[in-house]
Amino acid sequence: MFKVILAIKNQRLFSVVKNALIENGYTIADTASDFADCLRKIRALKPDIVIMEYGFSVGSMVEMIDILKNDRICPVVILANQAQRSNIESVILEDDEFNIFLYSPFNKWAFISFVETIAKNWMKLRKLEEQVRKLQDDLETRKLVERAKGILMKELKLDEESAMKKLQKLSMDHQMPIKEVAKRIIEWKLKNSK
Structure with missing residues (x-):
């Protein structure tokens, strides 16, 4: 338990x-x-x-x-x-x-019930917090990917679908999460736009 x-x-x-x-x-x-x-x-x-x-x-x-x-x-x-x-x-x-x-x-039984309720509610809260963290990470990834797609579309004159395929290919070729690829593209753009 x-x-x-x-x-x-x-x-x-x-x-x-x-x-x-x-x-x-x-x-x-x-x-x-x-x-x-x-x-x-x-x-x-x-x-x-x-x-x-x-x-x-x-x-x-x-x-x-x-x-x-x-x-x-x-x-x-x-x-x-x-x-x-x-x-x-x-x-x-x-x-x-x-x-x-x-x-x-x-009462012993009230005590056990009380402890069990506190522990179960704590577990539920922890699961919800983990879900929120995952959703926040997913949202951040989506934002980075959208921004990186925009950069690829502008720099390489690609349509949105081709830009996404390019991101996915870079992710597979370099064996890194698409979020990291997107970050690197954004960093590259920021560095080269100065």
Whole structure:
């Protein structure tokens, strides 16, 4: 199912969380003893989710959340009790939908459902981000190819279809992506038009 890193110092809480996760098919990738250890293991093991106890590493929790959020590594579920709620609300970012605080006492099944929902939504978000990157790359390629075709049409007096065939042939002959061929043609034109 999902790979988890646990950063929980309270042994009773650690045991409850670990057992609940294992019983439901989660893999405990590792446990962490402090902030630096946790961050090192997260970067090395690339877990699907980190479950951390509030106050696990005093002063470093917000920093860790910021690092994980900015680097898009994984979501964090922070376990806290109701008494810590006011401290937590002062550091929560309203737009931070993937680093969530869960207040105890909580039901084991609700906890698992919660963790699963966070992890699945994170995976969906990552897939969507990858699709967006691919679409952006495709659009950039299309723009470069169109510009390079225009240069070939003007310089070699070709029609659009012939210019495209020329680009494709250059791509095959030089064994490079058509995007790179288009970039080189554009660079050549810029260099020679000065």
